[in-house]
Amino acid sequence: MRKYFELLYKKSVEDFYKDVENNLKKKKKTFIVTANPETFSFGKKDKEIDKILLDKENVIVPDGVAIVAVAKMHGFKVKERITGIDLANKLLVLCNENGYKLALLGAKQEVLEALENKIKNNYQNIKLVKTKNGYEEGKDKFFEELVKLEPDVCLVALGIPAQEKLIYKHLNKFKKGIFVGVGGSFDVMSGAKKRAPKFFQKTYTEWLYRITTEPKRIGRFFKSNVTFMFKTLILK
Numbered sequence: 001m002r003k004y005f006e007l008l009y010k011k012s013v014e015d016f017y018k019d020v021e022n023n024l025k026k027k028k029k030t031f032i033v034t035a036n037p038e039t040f041s042f043g044k045k046d047k048e049i050d051k052i053l054l055d056k057e058n059v060i061v062p063d064g065v066a067i068v069a070v071a072k073m074h075g076f077k078v079k080e081r082i083t084g085i086d087l088a089n090k091l092l093v094l095c096n097e098n099g100y101k102l103a104l105l106g107a108k109q110e111v112l113e114a115l116e117n118k119i120k121n122n123y124q125n126i127k128l129v130k131t132k133n134g135y136e137e138g139k140d141k142f143f144e145e146l147v148k149l150e151p152d153v154c155l156v157a158l159g160i161p162a163q164e165k166l167i168y169k170h171l172n173k174f175k176k177g178i179f180v181g182v183g184g185s186f187d188v189m190s191g192a193k194k195r196a197p198k199f200f201q202k203t204y205t206e207w208l209y210r211i212t213t214e215p216k217r218i219g220r221f222f223k224s225n226v227t228f229m230f231k232t233l234i235l236k
């Protein structure tokens with residue numbers, strides 16, 4: 001797991017957004033992985049995720065508070081959290097400012113439609129080139145058809161590890177574009193779910209808010225986080 005930490009993005013969130021903006025301008029293809037303990041735990045048991053986390057072309061940013069804490073504990077100069085939801089919102093702003101092409105894949109049909117409406121009303125310069133909900137067949141076909149549309153940004157909200165695997169599988173077909181797996185972000189961006197209130201965000205306890213408002217997450221949360229904590233005490 002040490003290698004994952006070594007390869008983490010080390011600069012501030014402000015610098016990261018500048019890098020993303022530059023890559024968009026230069027049309028530099030970029031796959032961004034927003035990492036939490038679950039991501040790294042998957043890396044240890046799933047070869048594809050391991051490969052994605054070790055591929056130096058990919059940008060792995062520390063999303064989870066535990067990733068930042070463990071990185072600092074072991075002396076890696078990681079600056080701060082860079083969350084998927086903030087990145088997704090920032091990408092909408094950048095797309096709107098520059099009239100960029102956006103593609104969305106994932107979440108329930110009603111969530112996706114609500115997000116599409118929000119984009120049409122609030123980000124009128126965005127060119128929404130292709131969308132698809134995350135519960136239908138044909139996700140590979142979505143990507144194959146997307147290639148010729150040359151999106152500037154593609155957000156995939158299927159949860160880890162499906163979203164990362166799908167992006168990585170098709171990435172080499174694209175010449176440009178920022179690709180990000182954004183987990184449950186469409187639910188929040190569309191207004192279907194609330195993000196944790198500011199108090200939880202500031203005290204780095206958004207995870208606590210999520211498991212108390214969605215108790216079915218408790219099992220998954222403890223499984224991945226306990227594994228992570230044990231594996232990171234002695235970082236090999």
Ligand code: UDP
Nearest residue numbers: 106107108134135157158159160183184187
């Ligand atoms: N999802 C989907 N298809 C599936 C399973 C999940 O589109 O087959 C969506 C789900 O609706 C949600 C997102 O994927 O919007 C994953 O959310 P979750 O909160 O589990 O992800 P996390 O942020 O915890 O990685």
